[in-house]
Amino acid sequence: MRKIFLLLLTALSIQLHLHAQGYQLSIRLKNYNSGKLFLANYMGRTTYLADSAEVNPAGEVVLKGKTPLYPGIYLIVLPGKQKYVETLIDRQQFFSVTIDTADLVGKTVYKGSPDNELFLAYNRFLFQQESLTRSITDQLKTARTAADSAKVAPLQQELGKKLQEYRHELVSQHPQAILSAIFKAMKEPEIPQKPEGEDSSFAYRYFKGHYWDEVELSTDRLVRTPVLEAKLKKYFSQLVVNMPDSIIVDCDALLARTRKSKEAFKYVLWWLTYNYESSPYMGMDAVFVHLVEKYYVPGDAFWLNDEQLNKIINRAYTLAPNLIGQQAAPLELKDTASKPVSLYKTKAKYTVLVFWDPTCGHCKTELPRLDSAFKASWKDKGVAMIGIKTEGTREEWLSFIRDNHLTGWIHALDADNSTNYRRLYDVYSTPVVYLLDERKKIVAKRLAVEQLNDFLERSGQKNTAAKL
Template identity: 75%
Template sequence: MRRLFLLLIATLLGHWTLQAQGYHISVKLKNFTGGRFFLAHYMGKSTYLADSADVNPAGEVVLQGKEKLLPGIYLLVLPGKQQYVETLIDKQQVFSVALDTSDLVNKTVYKGSPDNDSFLEYNKFLFQQETLSRSIQQQLQAARTAADSAKAQPLQQELGKKIQVFRSEFITKHPGTILSTIFLAMKEPEVPQAPAGADSLFAYHYFKNHYWDEVDLQSDRLVRTPILEGKLKKYFTQLVPLHPDSIIVDCDAMIARTRKSKEVFKFVLWWLTYNYESSPYMGMDAVFVHLVEKYYVPGEAFWMNDEQLNKIVDRAYTMAPNLIGKQAAPLEYKDTASKPLSLYKTAAKFTVLVFWDPTCGHCKTEIPRLDSAWNASWKSKGVAMIGVKTEGTREEWLQFIREHHLKGWVHGSDPQSATNYRRLYDVYSTPMVYLLDEKKKIVAKRLGVEQLQEFLDRITPKDTVSKL
């Protein structure tokens, strides 16, 4: 009896330890006798592998680990990677699930996971609504008159309201659960009626100011879901003014909201850094440089090793000298006759500074187009053209200039890179184009011919007389 009692205690302790420290997910698959089963998780809208195991001949697989999984929406991916089931992971990480590929919504059964029972109920509800939605879409497509369409569209709106009601009722009945956290994050602020005397931007300011009210940024629950990235993307593309100074203020405010969760802080800082380092919009590199200087240089990117950190800091320091609004770095070069020249000795109302390579395919197209635009329009606006050779031989450079009649340009080269122009002007590809003002301050960069034309048209009067 004593041995049985000790065995029971050991079993209970083992089970408790598993629950407290790790995860144990048992899966029963119908019609599978082998193959590899995968557990993946969202990180934003991307998915990453968390674990995998072989399916035994009885169609069973066990996914387990000594460390608890971080909370979020995970994917149970069936062998062959053609089908999967989303599942919730939160505090309860020891449970089982039976999957039937003939109907992964209505025939999935969980045991020991109330969170997933609720999630399954929600997915069944969505499945029913989507079936109705498809029927309505078919009605819309088949509608022959505007009156027919008018009858079907309110039905579509009603379905959306039903989903919102389902989520709201669930939040009320099950506060504090991971699914309630997800539903709250999916909500958007309801803008009240504007008070008397309010300006025309009341709705915008209210919506923006309350956008994050229901989003849990204090715990790790939303990082491994697509929800947080979606919220970030909408906020910074639709609500924050597209100006570096405004974006920097909102980035800092956003990061400040995440300080109680290392995982949220990590994800938000990473997302902002990546988003603005790779932004297609001119001037956004200033945001990237700010983030690196304020958070990475002081060592707050705790997840990075020294090599990774050095790379991102080096990238920011390469960008810093050539941000829009900065004074262009001094640039010394030799002209086609090998006479020394200087960027600052070329007086002009505006200067288009182009780093180019006579052997570069893109340059072969763009340089003649830049020259045509200059002759047709920019010259009369007081624009000087300075072209600096980056690659190719001296003979190839001179031949290109002759063949394309690039007269009136200031042509230069710095074959020994004595001025370190590649770093100072971040010349990692060609052609690299900068627009400088009369005092050689950077006003625009990395613009194509059409964009340069539009920019110059905006900032110069039509009757500008050339100073050249």
């Protein structure tokens, strides 16, 4: 599937002008007297260049601009791009830092940046726990049995307790610091004891219901960190019911919480849209279409230019007619003898539509496999096969059907392109497979032979159970 949002990822990182005095980072490097230094920021797990400057012979470099940097975790990447120092950016954007490559944690010194003094102290604390962390890692690597792994548990609990206590103390003493916002977002809800009368789903419902409580979604301070993406990924992959209707409800609820921050809204909407446009799971395109219709069509995606916006909207309009649960678009075609073929006049318990090209390498592999499954079991289940030629000559088409003994199928084509099937069925590569029910409603699409076979088997078992 064409992933249009890979083309738009750079648009996400374009910064808006803010009304403030800009920024200036004065950096002194020990053991460097030339080269280029880079400043980058996180956007999820990816990093983007924010600024750069040459190091002077004294090992000094100044990064400055008239427009303030957005808050987040930034990387001061040293010349050669082999080493970097993570730096926090928030309200205070005029500060200096001295970096000694001999000890990036122990000898780095900030002046005029309380946020980074807190961050540096935390990193030094982590460095102090390195021996305990290494011991845990080594024991897990050599663990042979569950009992071996269980022996490591007390060490893991000890380390976890130390980290939580440190973070809790920092949040208590510096509640407004950006590092506190990061720590609060990283912490997961603590599930209380199940109240009397609650069922077994209480823990899940509580955890999901309080998952975003400590996450700053009304500011932009978490957008340029890896934290927000990690939270989104866990929430929508582990906590939200993997059904389009449920996902849509959670998408809308989450986006409503970001409305006070343009940057948070922009990032969350982009992440959701890309995630469900490119999802490998069948039916998730319904989420993509919903997001486009609710947020992009009215103009809420303020960061996109007209060309980018039109690409997204056109993609959604292409998918909308062929979503799971929709009635399949009518097809009036001609068969190999140029006689009329009508999708809706083809009566069958199930109809498998296959858009294919006799010159396509993948089609040459998949068509015989579909035919084998059809003759082995699908035909007995009341399945009708309709193969529709998309490319290639008439001679190539007829020759492939004959040479591969694709008998029992309805073979058809739209010689004069009157059905607009490419747009209605989103056919831009081949083969494309749809499964329709008795009323020609789309029940599955873009499935491999094995997945389609499993789907038909499950459907048959359900029908048998219903009759009993």
